[in-house]
Amino acid sequence: xxxxxxxxxxxxxxxxxxxxxxxxxxxxxxxxxxxxxxxxxxxxxxxxxxxxxxxxxxxxxxxxxxxxxxxxxxxxxxxxxxxxxxxxxxxxxxxxxxxxxxxxxxxxxxxxxxxxxxxxxxxxxxxxxxxxxxxxxxxxxxxxxxxxxxxxxxxxxxxxxxxxxxxxxxxxxxxxxxxxxxxxxxxxxxxx
Amino acid sequence: xxxxxxxxxxxxxxxxxxxxxxxxxxxxxxxxxxxxxxxxxxxxxxxxxxxxxxxxxxxxxxxxxxxxxxxxxxxxxxxxxxxxxxxxxxxxxxxxxxxxxxxxxxxxxxxxxxxxxxxxxxxxxxxxxxxxxxxxxxxxxxxxxxxxxxxxxxxxxxxxxxxxxxxxxxxxxxxxxxxxxxxxxxxxxxxxxxxxxxxxxxxxxxxxxxxxxxxxxxxxxxxxxxxxxxxxxxxxxxxxxxxxxxxxxxxxxxxxxxxxxxxxxxxxxxxxxxxxxxxxxxxxxxxxxxxxxxxxxxxxxxxxxxxxxxxxxxxxxxxxxxxxxxxxxxxxxxxxxxxxxxxxxxxxxxxxxxxxxxxxxxxxxxxxxxxxxxxxxxxxxxxxxxxxxxxxxxxxxxxxxxxxxxxxxxxxxxxxxxxxxxxxxxxxxxxxxxxxxxxxxxxxxxxxxxxxxxxxxxxxxxxxxxxxxxxxxxxxxxxxxxxxxxxxxxxxxxxxxxxxxxxxxxxxxxxxxxxxxxxxxxxxxxxxxxxxxxxxxxxxxxxxxxxxxxxxxxxxxxxxxxxxxxxxxxxxx
Numbered sequence: 082x083x084x085x086x087x088x089x090x091x092x093x094x095x096x097x098x099x100x101x102x103x104x105x106x107x108x109x110x111x112x113x114x115x116x117x118x119x120x121x122x123x124x125x126x127x128x129x130x131x132x133x134x135x136x137x138x139x140x141x142x143x144x145x146x147x148x149x150x151x152x153x154x155x156x157x158x159x160x161x162x163x164x165x166x167x168x169x170x171x172x173x174x175x176x177x178x179x180x181x182x183x184x185x186x187x188x189x190x191x192x193x194x195x196x197x198x199x200x201x202x203x204x205x206x207x208x209x210x211x212x213x214x215x216x217x218x219x220x221x222x223x224x225x226x227x228x229x230x231x232x233x234x235x236x237x238x239x240x241x242x243x244x245x246x247x248x249x250x251x252x253x254x255x256x257x258x259x260x261x262x263x264x265x266x267x268x269x270x271x272x273x
Numbered sequence: 274x275x276x277x278x279x280x281x282x283x284x285x286x287x288x289x290x291x292x293x294x295x296x297x298x299x300x301x302x303x304x305x306x307x308x309x310x311x312x313x314x315x316x317x318x319x320x321x322x323x324x325x326x327x328x329x330x331x332x333x334x335x336x337x338x339x340x341x342x343x344x345x346x347x348x349x350x351x352x353x354x355x356x357x358x359x360x361x362x363x364x365x366x367x368x369x370x371x372x373x374x375x376x377x378x379x380x381x382x383x384x385x386x387x388x389x390x391x392x393x394x395x396x397x398x399x400x401x402x403x404x405x406x407x408x409x410x411x412x413x414x415x416x417x418x419x420x421x422x423x424x425x426x427x428x429x430x431x432x433x434x435x436x437x438x439x440x441x442x443x444x445x446x447x448x449x450x451x452x453x454x455x456x457x458x459x460x461x462x463x464x465x466x467x468x469x470x471x472x473x474x475x476x477x478x479x480x481x482x483x484x485x486x487x488x489x490x491x492x493x494x495x496x497x498x499x500x501x502x503x504x505x506x507x508x509x510x511x512x513x514x515x516x517x518x519x520x521x522x523x524x525x526x527x528x529x530x531x532x533x534x535x536x537x538x539x540x541x542x543x544x545x546x547x548x549x550x551x552x553x554x555x556x557x558x559x560x561x562x563x564x565x566x567x568x569x570x571x572x573x574x575x576x577x578x579x580x581x582x583x584x585x586x587x588x589x590x591x592x593x594x595x596x597x598x599x600x601x602x603x604x605x606x607x608x609x610x611x612x613x614x615x616x617x618x619x620x621x622x623x624x625x626x627x628x629x630x631x632x633x634x635x636x637x638x639x640x641x642x643x644x645x646x647x648x649x650x651x652x653x654x655x656x657x658x659x660x661x662x663x664x665x666x667x668x669x670x671x672x673x674x675x676x677x678x679x680x681x682x683x684x685x686x687x688x689x690x691x692x693x694x695x696x697x698x699x700x701x702x703x704x705x706x707x708x709x710x711x712x713x714x715x716x717x718x719x720x721x722x723x724x725x726x727x728x729x730x731x732x733x734x735x736x737x738x739x740x741x742x743x744x745x746x747x748x749x750x751x752x753x754x755x756x757x758x759x760x761x762x763x764x765x766x767x768x769x770x771x772x773x774x775x776x777x778x779x780x781x782x783x784x785x786x787x788x789x790x791x792x793x794x795x796x797x798x799x800x801x802x803x804x805x806x807x808x809x810x811x812x813x814x815x816x817x818x819x820x821x822x823x824x825x826x827x828x829x830x831x832x833x834x835x836x837x838x839x840x841x842x843x844x845x846x
Contacts, residue, residue, distance in 0.1 A: 087386035088814065089379060089469040099388045099468050106460045110494045117499020117535070118506075121517075121528050129523050205513055209523030212515035216506060 104250045108257050111224075115261050118220065119268065122213045126272070133273050135210040138203055143194040144270040147187050148262065154183025155259045158232075158252040165239065165248035173248045174240035177232045180255060184229040191222060214269050221265055224258050300390035301808060305397050306375035307697070313367035314686075316404060320359035321767055323352040328721075332753075332760035334739040347436060349738040350419035355411070357422030358444070361544070362451050363404055365682035369547040370493070371400070371455065373689050374462050374486045376697070380799035380806065381480045383471025383815040383837070388464045392457050400454035403447045410443035418444035421736075423533055426518035426526045430510040442511050449504045452497050459490035471798065471837070473817035478836065480797045480821040481564065484571060485550030488578050489543045496539035496582065503532035530592055534585035541677065542581045546574065548641060548685030549616055555638035555692050556620050557822045558795045560627025561832050564822040565619050573612035573619075580609040590658045591665050599658040606656035613649055617642055628825070632793075633707035637688035640715055641680050648676030651726070666736065669729025672722040679718055687711070687773075695788045698780075699804040706776040713769035720762025724755035794833050797821045801837050 090099055126132055161176035195215075205215045231254065235247045296304060326341040327349055337343060344352070375393065379386055387393045411417040415437040420429040424445070432438035466487045470479065506517040507529065516524040557564040564570070586594055586602040620642050629635070651673040654660045664670060694702050729735075733746065740747050740756070747753045791800040802811050815837035823834040 087384070087388075087390060087809075089384035089386050089388050089465060092384065092469040094470045094474075095464075095467040097468070099464050102468055103389065103460050103464045106463055106494065110456050110460075110498055113495055113498025114501050115498075117532055118502035120499075121502070121506075121532065125523065125525065125528070128525075132523070205509070206515055209516045212506075212509065212517055212524075216509060216515070216517075220502070220505065 310372035403450035482550030559635035562627035634692035717766030
């Protein structure tokens with residue numbers, strides 16, 4: 082069912098387009114979700130020095146490669162935004178698909194990494210550290226998947242030159258997914 | 274009695290829709306408000322029935338309960354747990370925030386709908402699914418979840434202890450989905466109020482109830498995240514055997530309490546603020562006087578919102594937290610009573626010197642302030658860590674938080690419903706029936722909870738299912754008589770709702786004419802739209818010229834001045 086946009090959607094009394102405003106509020110709610118999880122983790126980690134031994138078994142190299150992949154994908158999200166601003170929907174869509182490619186690479190590396198760890202016996206229930214490890218990284222991976230789907234939807238529209246403002250909004254979301262990983266990587270992999 | 278004449282006041286661009294599309298697939302904020310409201314009221318009936326069942330068990334332990342049967346200890350625990358869960362998450366939240374937020378925000382800020390109508394519809398659909406999941410959890414093997422609405426581990430985490438393996442996971446999934454629904458709705462509310470105000474409406478011209486619903490949505494959004502993460506962790510603990518809350522391998526059950534109450538305490542203000550805002554609108558309108566100190570009231574709202582993030586551990590004084598931390602949280606808890614008290618004072622100051630009209634909505638509005646005050650004042654005892662060690666987990670606590678939540682949820686619902694009923698349906702409710710309903714409900718409510726303050730002070734523990742197992746607690750003075758009195762109060766309060774139903778039926782069947790756009794002679798924008806407002810709300814989109822509470826100005830003939838009336842309209846007329 083096609084909907085004419087209500088007048089409410091077109092007003093900007095706050096001085097910001099409503100989509101961008103909503104995206105920032107969405108991120109605010111996401112920050113507290115990850116914030117609660119990570120603060121819980123940090124408090125436990127401080128109370129359990131022995132978790133450092135468990136943490137030594139994480140694959141820091143794989144994590145570092147993934148950090149590189151994810152940050153690079155953010156670059157193409159920015160380039161997509163730049164293209165959308167100049168009204169070039171096709172180019173914006175191409176960069177969005179490139180970003181999605183980065184997301185897929187991230188997930189592939191992650192799944193190899195996890196398979197290896199599970200084979201070595203570091204499962205979800207091995208200890209509190211691994212519970213947090215899989216839970217936090219899994220929640221992040223769910224965001225990577227959700228962000229990719231959103232970018233796919235926006236890219237299909239953008240290629241037809243429609244709803245180009247949304248390229249920016251998914252870009253904001255994608256940077257957030259990046260930033261969460263920037264916190265997860267040192268907390269789960271590097272801290273020994 | 275639903276708004277059947279919507280299609281007639283359309284202005285173009287809207288096709289005739291069939292019944293299903295109109296009432297179940299609508300993106301119109303007014304329809305979604307009613308979906309939320311009636312789903313919430315239906316859930317409240319379930320919650321009320323559970324209260325009836327366990328109060329009967331407490332008053333007459335082990336006896337047959339008409340309509341329920343004999344109650345086992347597991348059923349008792351499940352009834353108490355789900356009563357609390359339903360009344361807060363499936364009645365107070367959907368009715369106060371979602372229903373009135375949806376109804377009022379677009380109308381009061383003068384726009385045609387929410388900013389994201391389809392997200393709004395999605396929000397209700399997710400909410401409905403969560404309600405279905407919760408109700409279905411009563412019927413799975415092992416029965417509904419029975420670890421209290423706070424779901425403390427290890428009781429909630431291990432089905433060897435709670436004996437409801439499926440029920441506890443379904444409960445948790447339902448709660449998590451409900452959070453998603455209100456996050457979607459909340460973003461919509463905040464963005465709509467920030468961005469889509471009518472031309473001319475400055476920040477200080479926004480009606481107080483809109484402000485309060487927006488602040489409540491922000492509080493919800495900023496506090497629910499950790500509990501959402503906690504719910505995922507608890508679900509893992511229940512089903513995959515992880516150790517987040519299990520000290521056996523480095524988990525910590527207190528972590529759940531922190532995650533829960535970091536949300537749980539702001540949540541009190543999430544449901545309080547909309548009710549507080551509605552009572553402000555009503556008190557100003559029926560006192561025919563400008564709301565006293567609008568800006569100060571707003572600052573108290575902001576102060577409440579900010580401080581509410583720093584009080585949560587007062588729920589955990591005896592949970593083994595550091596006593597030094599308990600001191601800090603005692604101080605913050607006592608501080609938060611200052612802005613709340615100030616709100617009440619500002620409302621009383623609004624009443625002072627006004628020409629007060631005791632219509633039914635006004636009665637509910639005044640009762641809200643009076644009864645909530647009792648809840649607030651008894652909270653001081655519980656917020657002080659020294660006194661709380663004695664009061665913790667007694668019926669004093671139960672009576673205290675029911676004196677906050679019943680005014681918020683039940684009185685709040687009736688206050689908003691009776692005040693905006695003409696706007697929603699174009700008819701006026703019967704005043705006499707409304708007053709009878711009001712007085713019997715208030716009488717019943719106080720009769721339930723005043724006795725419980727006393728049993729609680731005398732040490733009545735709140736998690737006992739059958740007092741006849743503890744002869745000291747039954748034969749000691751009038752303890753059991755007070756419990757029976759509370760149950761009788763509940764029966765009175767429940768039966769009073771029949772009068773409310775009669776009033777609805779009588780009004781629906783009556784052939785009274787449309788009440789017109791502004792039956793209460795109020796100033797805010799929703800009263801310039803037709804009753805009920807059609808698709809798009811306003812015939813002409815309003816422009817705002819002044820604040821919402823310009824009543825009884827000395828140099829004006831009429832005692833109100835609608836926000837959208839041009840300044841020189843008088844001279845022309």
